[in-house]
Amino acid sequence: MDKRKIFISPVTRIEGHANITIEMDDHGHVSDALFHVNEFRGFEKFCEGRMYTEMPTITPRICGICPTSHTLASVKACEMIQGIQPTYTANLLRRLMHIGQNLSSHALSFFHLSSPDFLLGYDSDPAKRNILGIAEKYPDIALKGIRLRKFGQELSERITGKKIHIMGIVPGGMAYPLTEDNRNALLVWIPEAIETVQAGIGIIKKFHEENAEMVASFATSPTLYLGTVGPNGEHELYDGKLRFIDADGTILQDQLLPQQYLEFIAERSVNWSYLKYPYYKPFGFDKGFYRVGPLARLNVASRMRTALAQREFELFKQMNNGKPVHGAFYFHYTRLIEALSDVEDAERILNDPQVTSTHIQHHGRWNYEEGIGSSEAPRGTLFHHYKTDETGKLKMVNLLIATGQNNPSMNRSVLEVAKQYVKGDDIKEGMLNRVESTIRCYDPCLSCSTHAIGQMPMVIEVKDKRGVLLKRLERG
Amino acid sequence: MVKYKKMSKKKLATVWLGGCSGCHMSLLDIDERILDVAKLADIVKSPIVDGKEMPEVDIALVEGSITSDEHFREILHIRKKAKTLIAFGDCAVMTNVTGMRNYFPLKEVFDAAYVNAVSNDTEGQVPGHPSLLKLNDKVVPLQEVVNVDFVIPGCPPSADTIFYVLFEFLNDRLPDLGKAKKLKYG
Numbered sequence: 001m002d003k004r005k006i007f008i009s010p011v012t013r014i015e016g017h018a019n020i021t022i023e024m025d026d027h028g029h030v031s032d033a034l035f036h037v038n039e040f041r042g043f044e045k046f047c048e049g050r051m052y053t054e055m056p057t058i059t060p061r062i063c064g065i066c067p068t069s070h071t072l073a074s075v076k077a078c079e080m081i082q083g084i085q086p087t088y089t090a091n092l093l094r095r096l097m098h099i100g101q102n103l104s105s106h107a108l109s110f111f112h113l114s115s116p117d118f119l120l121g122y123d124s125d126p127a128k129r130n131i132l133g134i135a136e137k138y139p140d141i142a143l144k145g146i147r148l149r150k151f152g153q154e155l156s157e158r159i160t161g162k163k164i165h166i167m168g169i170v171p172g173g174m175a176y177p178l179t180e181d182n183r184n185a186l187l188v189w190i191p192e193a194i195e196t197v198q199a200g201i202g203i204i205k206k207f208h209e210e211n212a213e214m215v216a217s218f219a220t221s222p223t224l225y226l227g228t229v230g231p232n233g234e235h236e237l238y239d240g241k242l243r244f245i246d247a248d249g250t251i252l253q254d255q256l257l258p259q260q261y262l263e264f265i266a267e268r269s270v271n272w273s274y275l276k277y278p279y280y281k282p283f284g285f286d287k288g289f290y291r292v293g294p295l296a297r298l299n300v301a302s303r304m305r306t307a308l309a310q311r312e313f314e315l316f317k318q319m320n321n322g323k324p325v326h327g328a329f330y331f332h333y334t335r336l337i338e339a340l341s342d343v344e345d346a347e348r349i350l351n352d353p354q355v356t357s358t359h360i361q362h363h364g365r366w367n368y369e370e371g372i373g374s375s376e377a378p379r380g381t382l383f384h385h386y387k388t389d390e391t392g393k394l395k396m397v398n399l400l401i402a403t404g405q406n407n408p409s410m411n412r413s414v415l416e417v418a419k420q421y422v423k424g425d426d427i428k429e430g431m432l433n434r435v436e437s438t439i440r441c442y443d444p445c446l447s448c449s450t451h452a453i454g455q456m457p458m459v460i461e462v463k464d465k466r467g468v469l470l471k472r473l474e475r476g
Numbered sequence: 477m478v479k480y481k482k483m484s485k486k487k488l489a490t491v492w493l494g495g496c497s498g499c500h501m502s503l504l505d506i507d508e509r510i511l512d513v514a515k516l517a518d519i520v521k522s523p524i525v526d527g528k529e530m531p532e533v534d535i536a537l538v539e540g541s542i543t544s545d546e547h548f549r550e551i552l553h554i555r556k557k558a559k560t561l562i563a564f565g566d567c568a569v570m571t572n573v574t575g576m577r578n579y580f581p582l583k584e585v586f587d588a589a590y591v592n593a594v595s596n597d598t599e600g601q602v603p604g605h606p607s608l609l610k611l612n613d614k615v616v617p618l619q620e621v622v623n624v625d626f627v628i629p630g631c632p633p634s635a636d637t638i639f640y641v642l643f644e645f646l647n648d649r650l651p652d653l654g655k656a657k658k659l660k661y662g
């Protein structure tokens with residue numbers, strides 16, 4: 001049998017942290033796709049033996065894009081070990097930083113990494129298909145995107161003095177307060193940030209209209225969804241409980257405590273990837289694929305917490321008559337709706353009279369052996385689970401990472417798009433970009449597992465079964 | 477706004493090895509100043525742009541440690557292609573958090589994630605597909621494999637420090653880290 005393989009990998013296969021093998025059958029049709037995630041750093045092991053209180057500063061180093069989400073899941077696990085709660089003001093400050101990170105990550109995903117596809121085109125010159133290409137052709141949009149990301153980062157910097165791997169989040173609360181000057185300096189940004197997000201929504205809606213067929217048919221396999229919600233099912237990022245829904249929108253589990261995660265989630269290691277395959281335990285490995293992240297959070301939520309985002313959310317819900325929207329392409333739209341809610345929520349928090357209070361930390365000590373915390377990273381729910389001995393030294397660390405949970409579906413989406421766009425020997429550069437942009441829809445924070453944040457440079461090789469090269473295509 | 481001397485544009489690469497991407501994110505934190513960089517240099521290879529095989533470049537910023545066979549090959553390749561190779565951030569300079577696994581045998585590190593994790597089911601396999609990179613037993617910093625021309629410490633280095641160093645190199649000056657703002661390890 002002449003089984004052909006297409007191998008997509010970053011040039012020279014060395015920057016590569018993720019690559020794709022597409023297997024073809026005898027008739028030149030795609031038969032399988034394997035999404036290889038190519039990085040492993042071993043936090044589960046090397047944290048053993050350290051004090052649990054070190055975790056909120058070690059674990060953000062899992063990922064430079066969502067460090068604050070890791071810190072928050074980690075600090076919540078620590079607070080469970082101590083049996084204490086943060087102060088009211090500390091919660092406000094944590095929320096602000098978390099919103100900031102979500103916003104800058106979404107801005108990066110949309111403006112820096114994805115907008116070139118929308119504004120310049122999938123088939124445009126790869127050398128220009130990036131944020132600097134946007135800066136040449138649409139300087140205004142590039143600048144807006146850069147500044148939106150900057151605002152998100154400032155929300156952390158103005159509180160803790162650092163934008164990435166912030167240090168001030170500690171068990172029981174915060175190490176730094178927000179000053180009045182910094183509060184005012186942040187409030188100034190709000191109108192501009194709202195305008196930028198709305199401009200982004202305009203761009204994506206226009207793209208939806210002009211490419212209706214492609215958007216509607218882009219990797220649409222239904223899955224289950226998991227996300228954090230508030231007590232009334234409202235959209236939540238920092239501190240809520242978990243909700244699972246099925247592909248029709250029926251609620252499978254609601255108001256689960258993150259501490260129950262092992263009852264509902266299992267994962268399987270696979271031979272072809274360093275990223276494990278989690279699934280919804282009651283449905284088993286084959287039927288239990290679920291997704292997390294902005295699309296999932298909006299699919300599970302009953303409503304948004306802020307006015308403008310709520311209006312947009314209602315439009316989103318109409319798209320499939322109130323049922324979950326499955327197309328991977330809608331990750332972009334939902335990411336922007338979330339960004340809108342982030343900015344509105346930031347304004348609400350900054351206007352809370354308590355936000356500048358200096359009552360920011362409760363003090364605790366080691367009390368319990370086990371702690372589990374969760375938070376919503378830009379790319380989805382993540383869990384930190386620690387067990388300690390009676391001196392507080394870690395005996396066990398388990399981390400369930402957002403991108404990991406989208407892994408099974410990413411793999412399946414890649415297969416779907418490959419089937420649609422790759423036919424026999426007919427492989428065009430723009431087509432490869434489409435396969436890859438499927439991955440980009442998920443905005444995989446492959447750093448949490450591996451990287452490839454941007455548009456991976458690619459070589460595609462079509463090989464026959466014996467490994468003889470039939471065709472080679474290089475991007476660029 | 478900065479003034480520009482007339483000179484030919486430089487070529488800049490930013491590469492991401494065994495790190496967390498935080499150094500690259502800090503690079504993006506130079507915000508609007510990225511447009512100043514773009515006036516002096518073409519970013520020919522970076523996770524944020526589409527790119528071909530790495531061409532000859534004037535400057536390569538390399539984030540992360542050497543953790544695998546592929547990183548090892550890549551850093552040799554970068555050394556050949558780059559006139560100035562900069563170890564970018566603590567992981568590149570001295571392995572930092574990425575190197576914390578060096579205290580344990582690789583098999584134990586693997587097993588903690590792929591065999592013993594409490595959330596794992598019983599049917600998993602340890603990753604080993606030929607398309608995956610092979611992890612080295614020990615993580616090493618860049619200068620253990622190649623000569624490094626300059627280091628920028630920090631986890632991540634502050635955006636101001638990054639911009640200062642880049643801007644000096646792009647203007648053919650040797651940066652003086654004593655003048656960099658917010659300079660520190662960690």
Ligand code: SF4
Pocket residue numbers: 061064494495496497498499500539540564565566567568572573574630631632633
């Ligand atoms: S030095 Fe710090 S920020 Fe940079 S890659 Fe390493 S852990 Fe991430």
